Amino acid sequence: MKTKNKLLLEVQNLSISFGGLKAVDEVTFKVHEGEIVSIIGPNGAGKTTIFNLLTGIYKSDSGKVVFDGEEIQNRTPQEIVKAGIARTFQNIRLFKEMRVIENVLTGMHINTDYNFVDLLFRTKKFRTIEKEKTLKAIEILDSIGLADKISDYPSNLPYGDQRRLEIARAIATDAKIIILDEPAAGMNPQESEELLQFIKTLVQKGYTILLIEHDMSVVMNVSDRIYVIDHGRKVAEGLPEEIANNKLVIEAYLGKEVEDCA
Amino acid sequence: MISQLIFDGLTLGMVYALVAVGYSLVFGILRLVNFSHGSVYAFGAHIAMVVVVTMGYGLIWGLCASIIVTGLLGVAIDKISLEPLRKKKSKQISALITTIGISYIIQNSLMIIFGSESKWFPKIFDLGIIKIGSVSLKSTQVGIFLTSLALLLILSYVIHYTKIGLAMRAIEQNSKAASLMGIDVNQVVSFTFFLGGASAAIAGTLISGYYQVINPQMGFIVGLKAFSAAVLGGIGILHGAVVGGVLVGLSESFAANYLGGGYRDAIAFLILIIVLILKPTGLFGKKHIEKV
């Protein structure tokens, strides 16, 4: 049913190698609007590298990334954010010496449209925009339950709040697709369950989510579709229940011996 | 004429290489530009001066004393000021500012102890002119060149063929993994500072014996030139530092001759800026891939 939606992100034969090692090898996948798509695979499979390619931190050796009808594989990270792709990081990277609300306001950087003269002389334009953005930041923080921690610093927040703040910062960029790099890493089952519920609400609000996870159980319940990566290659794709029973996937996770035991 | 310029440049260049190696070694391991290195170099020269001029021992004794004391100063800098920052997992900027502070403390201590004026230092390897075919070479230059070359070879041997050198290279690759393999990272870093201090001390003594003057601010410009050399060769890469040092020495020698002495010191800076614009990784540098 969901596949009827518009194609938002299409990755075709994406490859990159670091000194002879093919970190990502001819990977192809698609994400439609309003979907939650997960990329799973064991540690070191090349998942984060795919994200780094998508967000322009690395330049791919070959392959195409088509986002919203435009090829973006050669763009700078800044241009890619402007196009509508925002991300979070595996090891949380918040702006630690800035307050919670400032973190979110920084996420709005590209949509905050006033120039140097405006800010220096506090023109009406500056005041209007700054007020509007601040209210929106408060609204976003409210929606993730951090409204009472506006003035706090990220390092004082509990781990789960830091994760959600990072997602809030990504939302603030007005991205169409938000890519989450192991958002449940380091969380206990209850925390990660809460987080997954939160991610579901994001989809209801119209966001599209691309998710990386090495723990399969986390993504089984939320994903519309799952791609499995191992040694830089795509080894399987399909619905969660298909993936759960896929022999290649079990191999990738547990090694080949499984076959003999089974 | 040209051959003389080339040999002048080579002599200076080899000494710069000795200082540049100190920058490169520390940068390779800590990803930190050690701003105190220039003043450590000046400190080494002053120790040699105390032993040779004030106490009247021979140059060899001066060099030995300088190597040991300056090497230990390097270790002390790391142990007292930088190791605690690593333990606290301080930000990189803290270590940078610390080395700036250390540099300033050493330089001003030298000024208070020895006075800020220039002082005389005896000429080294003074055996007159050596003739090889039609080329005549000053013995001082030949001596400096050969000493530096020998030291660079020794350094290279230490880094590539000894156990501690292996540990240094391991930490450079991946400090966490090296630590898990049982390498005492702090000890190796201290050893690196010792090597850097020792080679700076030798360089300081050689240059003082070459120009026959010494003063507390001498490390400032040489430090800048050596850093340019390290960046030119690719910072963190040993042979890069040597090639960079020689190139900076040669350009300096030619610039001083053709553009005038006033540009002697500016040329290294010009090289630095050009390298940063054209190829910031230097001649032999590899692109650093940032882990995300």
Added chain:
Amino acid sequence: MKKENKKTNIMDNFVDQINQNKKLKYALICLLLCVAIALPKIGLSSFIIRVFTMIALYAILGLSLNLITGYTGQVSIGHAGFCAIGGYTSALLNVHFGMTFIFSAICAMIVAGILGLLIGAPTLRLSGTYLTIATLGFGEIVRMMALNWDWLTGGALGVSGITRPVIFGFELTTFNGGLYYLVLVLLLLVSLAIYMIIRSKMGRAFMAIRDDELAATLMGINTTRYKITSFVISAMLTGLGGAFYVHMVRFIDPNTFNFDISILIISIVILGGMGTMKGIYLGAALLISFPECLRFASEYRFIIYGLILVLMMRFKPEGILGGQSKKPYKMPSGIEGDYQ
């Protein structure tokens, strides 16, 4: 230890009370301003007035460096070079073309800004260390040029005969307090400009770069451009400080702004607190007044600057007044209500 804690608590309470009571806060600020304005008129010696003038000047220089180092996270140890560029530009325009302070200072800012761009553009594309090295070299190159380009700078003899600032035909001197008022006005303008920058998307971009450059990039911030902008503004304001100084002492030579000045400015920033404004005022007040108060220590003052850098980094890297603020976030004008 306990006593000290109690003391800070009392201080905190006091500060809290002031913050809660807006009227009291404004009254205090007014009082402070009145005292600042009245200083030259209450019979203080011109020596003391000069010390206050220097404190204000170094507060300007500290605020400028703080913009690039404290807020943007890029260390410059060649800011004396920008003082010198500003100083020479202003001095030469004044001596050769009879330009008065206001215009020559504007030109000084422009020239310093252009040089900031020339140094910043190639180095700020890369990691922070390269800027530090380049600024170290820059300070020295400026000194060498000042020394060697006799035809322009008068070489080692320097430039003398610079006129004092004149406003509406009124010559400003230390004696009549005019220079003090001028530097106070400049400090106020610089503080305002920096405050406006910091509390805007530009300031947030600077701080984001300082805290995590890669994450900033992925927020769509053009990090190189913002780093260069921060550096150029910093260079311009530093050039302004240099211009003021040469019009005050009416002389400049290659050693007026040497490496020691760069270190003094950075010590002010580190001591007071990187990334704060109030810290810089305090840092400037402490470091400019202490050699005057402790004459016997003046021989060692450079070592003390070095020690400040090392010890602060080791024990209090955020500086005396730096670190996380306990006050609630100040909302932009027009947002009412209690958001903590």
